[in-house]
Amino acid sequence: MNFLGLPKGIDFPLTWxxxxxxxxxxYWDLLRLLWPFPWYLRHSLPLPRPQAFAQDNTLFDTRNPLIPQIRLVPLFRARDSPIASFYRIYEAMCARDGPAIGSETQYFWRRPEAQWALEGIPDPRDPDPVRYAVLASLMEAMVDAFxxxxELGLRRGGKRWVERDDDGTPAPFVPEVMPAWAGRVPALEDELIxxxxxxxxxxxxxxxxxxxxDLRTV
Known part of the structure; x- marks a missing residue:
């Protein structure tokens, strides 16, 4: 860590x-990426309810401007967090934006750091039962997808493909584990489309x- 609390080795010239x-x-966006420090960047809360994205088809882009490009910025990647990326996938899912779901999921998949294991995603403890149910379902679906x-032979962090045995048996791997909180979230009484x-x-x-x-794009 350096004096800003950031990991060493960040390519600031490339960031700029x-x-x-x-x-x-x-200049303003660089300042936003540096402040507050040394904490991780926070996603804007509360999250919109799923219905809000159906009512405003620009909401995802408004809340996540230029996110495919910003994810390329080394300083952003250093300060990004698993829960923020998870929330972005939630918003893309609610917006029915398949490319955004796929690209953010792939970004999450390619983060090899231990803190990006799905089991470590903290309980959102969302007071809204609809949002909470969607978040729990999304987490379970992400564990399945990862x-x-x-099992296909892919490995997190962009590591090379691992071939199956001659008989088709998958190469050994350590599976992603479901966070305990996800299984405790109840179903909705009324159907949500x-x-x-x-x-x-x-x-x-x-x-x-x-x-x-869209969580299973490879």
Whole structure:
């Protein structure tokens, strides 16, 4: 760690070059990435309810401006947190934005640090039962999706493909573990439709209609 509480080795020149390319206000955005320190960047809370994204199809982009480009910024990656990325996936899911779900999930998958293990995602303790049910279902679906990738032979952090045995047996791997809090969140009494025709089993178990396939892009 340096005196700002940031990991050593951050490429600040690259951070500045990317910000100058993608941001209309690079100085301001650099300041936002540095403050407050030494804490991780926080996602804006409370999260919108799922219905809010159906009412405003610009809400995800408004709350997460230029996120595909910002994720390339070394300083942002150093200060980003698993819970913030998880919340971005929640928002993309509620917005029914398949490319955003896939790219943010891939970003999460490629973070090899121990603190990015799914088991370590803290309990959101969301007071809104609808949001809480969606978050719990999403967490369960992410664990399923990550273990599916591991069984295929993919490894977190962008490591090379691990071949199966000749008989098709998957190469040994340490599975992602479900956070205990997810299993304690009850189903909704009234059906919630995030995506018409959605067949995601983890969401369906909580009376939520949504797709899970975008979590499994490889």
């Amino acid at each position: 070059r990317i910000l100058r390319m993608v941001s209309a206000h690079p 273990n599916w990738r591991l 995030i995506a018409e025709g959605g067949t995601g089993p983890r969401f369906g178990a909580r009376n939520i209609i949504a797709f899970e396939g």
